[in-house]
Amino acid sequence: MFKKLSVILLLIAISSGSRLYADSHSAAIASAHPLATAAGFEVLAKGGNVYDAAVAVSAALAVLEPNGSGLGGGGYWLLHRQKDGFETMIDGREKAPLAAHKDMFLDKDRHVIAKLSIDGALAAAIPGLPAALVHIAEHYGQLPLAETLAPAIRYAKTGFAISERYLKLLTARAEVLNTYPDSAAIFLTKGQPPELYSILRQADLAQTLERLAESGRDGFYSGVTADKLVSSVQQAGGIWTKEDLAAYQVIEREPIKGVFHGIKITSSSPSSSGGIVLIEALNILSGYDLEDSDELTRKHLITEALRRAYHDRSLYLGDADFINIPVNRLLNEDYAAGLRSSLRIDKAMPSELLSGEIKPQPEGANTTHFSIIDEQGNRVAATLSVNMSFGSAFVAKGTGVLLNDEMDDFVSLPGAMNGYGLIGGSANAIQPGKRMLSSMTPTFLEDENRVAVLGTPGGSRIISMVLLGLLDFAKGNGPESWVQVPRFHHQFMPDVIEYEQSALSDAEINGLAAIGHQLKPVPNIYGDMQAVQLTKATKVLSAASDKRGEGRAIVGHY
Ligand code: DON
Numbered sequence: 194m195f196k197k198l199s200v201i202l203l204l205i206a207i208s209s210g211s212r213l214y215a216d217s218h219s220a221a222i223a224s225a226h227p228l229a230t231a232a233g234f235e236v237l238a239k240g241g242n243v244y245d246a247a248v249a250v251s252a253a254l255a256v257l258e259p260n261g262s263g264l265g266g267g268g269y270w271l272l273h274r275q276k277d278g279f280e281t282m283i284d285g286r287e288k289a290p291l292a293a294h295k296d297m298f299l300d301k302d303r304h305v306i307a308k309l310s311i312d313g314a315l316a317a318a319i320p321g322l323p324a325a326l327v328h329i330a331e332h333y334g335q336l337p338l339a340e341t342l343a344p345a346i347r348y349a350k351t352g353f354a355i356s357e358r359y360l361k362l363l364t365a366r367a368e369v370l371n372t373y374p375d376s377a378a379i380f381l382t383k384g385q386p387p388e389l390y391s392i393l394r395q396a397d398l399a400q401t402l403e404r405l406a407e408s409g410r411d412g413f414y415s416g417v418t419a420d421k422l423v424s425s426v427q428q429a430g431g432i433w434t435k436e437d438l439a440a441y442q443v444i445e446r447e448p449i450k451g452v453f454h455g456i457k458i459t460s461s462s463p464s465s466s467g468g469i470v471l472i473e474a475l476n477i478l479s480g481y482d483l484e485d486s487d488e489l490t491r492k493h494l495i496t497e498a499l500r501r502a503y504h505d506r507s508l509y510l511g512d513a514d515f516i517n518i519p520v521n522r523l524l525n526e527d528y529a530a531g532l533r534s535s536l537r538i539d540k541a542m543p544s545e546l547l548s549g550e551i552k553p554q555p556e557g558a559n560t561t562h563f564s565i566i567d568e569q570g571n572r573v574a575a576t577l578s579v580n581m582s583f584g585s586a587f588v589a590k591g592t593g594v595l596l597n598d599e600m601d602d603f604v605s606l607p608g609a610m611n612g613y614g615l616i617g618g619s620a621n622a623i624q625p626g627k628r629m630l631s632s633m634t635p636t637f638l639e640d641e642n643r644v645a646v647l648g649t650p651g652g653s654r655i656i657s658m659v660l661l662g663l664l665d666f667a668k669g670n671g672p673e674s675w676v677q678v679p680r681f682h683h684q685f686m687p688d689v690i691e692y693e694q695s696a697l698s699d700a701e702i703n704g705l706a707a708i709g710h711q712l713k714p715v716p717n718i719y720g721d722m723q724a725v726q727l728t729k730a731t732k733v734l735s736a737a738s739d740k741r742g743e744g745r746a747i748v749g750h751y
Contacts (some may be wrong), residue, residue: 211673212735213748215568215727221736222246223672223723223746224563225261225650228353229253230745232344233565236336238751243565244272244333245341247573248326250563252345252402255322256395257353259380260362260582261561261650264401264413265589265596267321268577269461270329271448271635275570280637284444285325286464286628287318287599291440292432295623298605305605311612312369314431316585316598318629319441322577323405323413328443331409342406349402349593352394358743360389362559362582369586375425376588376595398593414438418592425589426596440626444514451524453479454667459637460659461576463513466506467634469523470656474502475663476529477536483664489704490538492697495664496683496690496710497542499657501532503685504547511620512628518620541709544688559583560650562635564725568732572725574635574646576655581612602629613653616686634659638666642729647675649722649739654691657682658720672724672737672746680719691715717741 213219220243222233232253233246241249247270255263262268270283296303298310310316330338355363363370364386370376371384379395381387404412412418419438426433449468451458453475460468477498483491505523522528535542560578578599579585585598604617613632621630632655638645645666649658662675679696683689689711697705702712721742726735738744 211737211746211748212733215732215734216750217568219568219734219748219750220246220565221725221727221734221746221748222250222563222565223725223736223738223744224250224254225561225721225723225738225742225744226254226257227745228257228348229563230747234747234749234751235344236341239336239340241336241341242334243567243571243573244329245336246565247563247575248330248334248338248341249344250565251322251326251575251577252342253348254561254563254577256345256348256398258561259595260359260366261559261579262322262577263579263584263595264323264398264405265317265320265584265594266577266579267597267599268325268575269465269631269633269635270325271459271461271574271637272333273459273570273572273637280448280459282446282448282462283325283329284446284464284628285321286631287321287597288441289318289600289603289623289625289627289629290432290437291434291625293600293623293625297623298600303606305609310601310603310605311581311585311598313373313585314426314429314587314596316600317426317431317433317587317596318599319433319437320597321441321443324410324441324443327405327409338406338409342402346399346402346406349395349399352392354390355387355393356743357389360386366583366586370583373429373587375590376586379588379593380583395593397591401592401594414441421591422589422594425592429587449520449524451475453663455640456663456667457639458663461634463510463518463630464628465631465633466510467632467656467659469510469520470502470506471634471636471660471663473505473523473529474498474660476524476526477501477532480530480533484668489701492681492701493538493541493705493708493710494536495660496681497536499660499683500542500544500685501547503683504544507615507617507685509620511630515624515627516620539708543709544685547685560633560652562648562650562721562723564646564648564723564736566644566646566725566727566734568727568734570644570727572637572644572646574637574648576633576635576648576650578631578633578650599629602631610686614687615653615684632656636663638663643726644729645672645724645726647672647722647724649720651720653684654680654682654719657684658722662722662724671735672726673735675724676722676737676739689713693717693719
């Protein structure tokens with residue numbers, strides 16, 4: 194009874210708007226699902242800190258948004274502690290199984306076998322999300338996992354109504370889900386997508402979460418859950434062993450840092466390419482006066498900066514535990530000046546004129562982000578993923594855990610495009626125990642007046658979306674504006690500017706084409722940015738969720 198009452202009081206205390214003058218015990222949370230945002234506030238109200246809230250939101254999203262992230266996946270959590278300025282990145286990225294090898298997705302003629310790295314058990318790498326939740330709870334949280342996982346367990350047991358957006362994503366993946374009986378039993382009704390607003394209950398997943406809450410790491414990476422995961426994967430042609438699960442470790446890494454026009458940037462480090470590509474592109478742009486440029490020139494310059502930074506991604510970036518990454522060079526301002534010297538204001542540079550080392554081969558959504566900040570400035574930016582929508586579409590029997598298809602983020606063959614059209618070479622080749630290169634870009638921004646947290650799903654487009662959000666922050670706009678910025682993107686290869694209809698006027702489309710750019714419109718489903726901000730002097734908290742998704746941003750007292 195008392196518990197129910199406190200939940201009602203909490204909801205009253207939460208401001209329905211997206212701005213609030215903070216007093217003690219105030220926070221802003223933006224996530225991709227209203228119930229995940231509520232889970233964060235529920236845990237804050239129980240006496241948790243922002244890191245406990247991050248565990249709760251991550252676990253809730255694993256239940257509510259199985260298309261985007263989950264216990265069978267991984268991600269990156271960027272943490273900032275205000276009292277001493279400590280910052281770290283929890284690398285909970287999946288790792289290739291020990292039996293993986295660089296040619297595992299090629300046929301005997303060395304052609305990529307379509308879909309083998311995308312659908313089914315062989316596409317799945319060893320999950321990192323459960324280990325990361327345990328690590329964050331143990332090292333940074335104040336509450337036991339039994340408390341922080343409670344909302345997720347409740348959502349899994351009692352269920353939640355499925356939305357239009359979920360149904361659309363599910364329908365797109367239904368055929369593949371239907372080829373795996375354990376996936377079909379959970380997500381489909383007689384082989385078909387269920388009705389809109391019907392209730393999705395995930396009893397096995399609730400039990401798996403309970404084992405994690407009770408036994409921590411051992412509740413997932415050994416014992417009953419591990420036995421079920423390994424036998425199910427092996428029966429379906431996968432290569433996981435118990436040794437793989439037992440060996441999985443999260444790693445705390447130094448985030449990547451940079452400065453752009455006085456804005457301090459903290460972002461993801463390898464095994465994600467996010468921070469390096471973001472800051473390298475910004476370093477190139479810092480040589481121009483973007484604000485005084487006309488819109489066409491501004492968009493051309495951003496495109497050319499992205500082209501060069503994504504080109505370096507394809508050449509140099511991968512898991513820093515396996516390869517040497519020239520981070521200092523890539524982030525050096527003189528290096529950026531060198532890249533600027535090849536950039537013409539009046540002409541696009543064809544990508545093939547950049548280093549020809551990796552030639553593209555002919556071709557063969559989903560993830561999630563949340564942002565949390567409290568009134569003191571403690572903050573979390575987390576981007577989590579199972580890679581493609583509903584990951585590999587394979588649920589391990591009796592666990593409710595939908596496995597990722599993150600193996601597709603490796604380079605199966607130098608120059609062959611992955612599911613996001615990205616190409617790469619040996620730096621991101623498959624090796625046993627290696628983390629595949631990510632584009633996830635959870636990011637903190639700070640200038641004299643404000644602190645911000647932002648990020649988004651969107652595969653290879655994540656980095657350019659965060660860059661456009663950051664440039665909007667630089668103009669002085671707030672979160673409601675960053676999440677709605679019309680988006681365009683270039684990633685070196687394919688050599689094309691992808692754009693939302695509203696991002697380019699007809700005159701800009703014609704102007705960009707006239708100086709040599711190729712252009713391709715894409716539907717308005719580009720990302721799902723979640724952002725929060727604290728204004729330092731006034732202590733105003735604000736938050737916003739991308740209108741392209743169904744997320745909820747709340748600022749509230751707890
Ligand atoms: O780590 C990565 O870069 C990808 N696996 C992220 C996938 C993603 O964002 C899908 N979103 N729509």
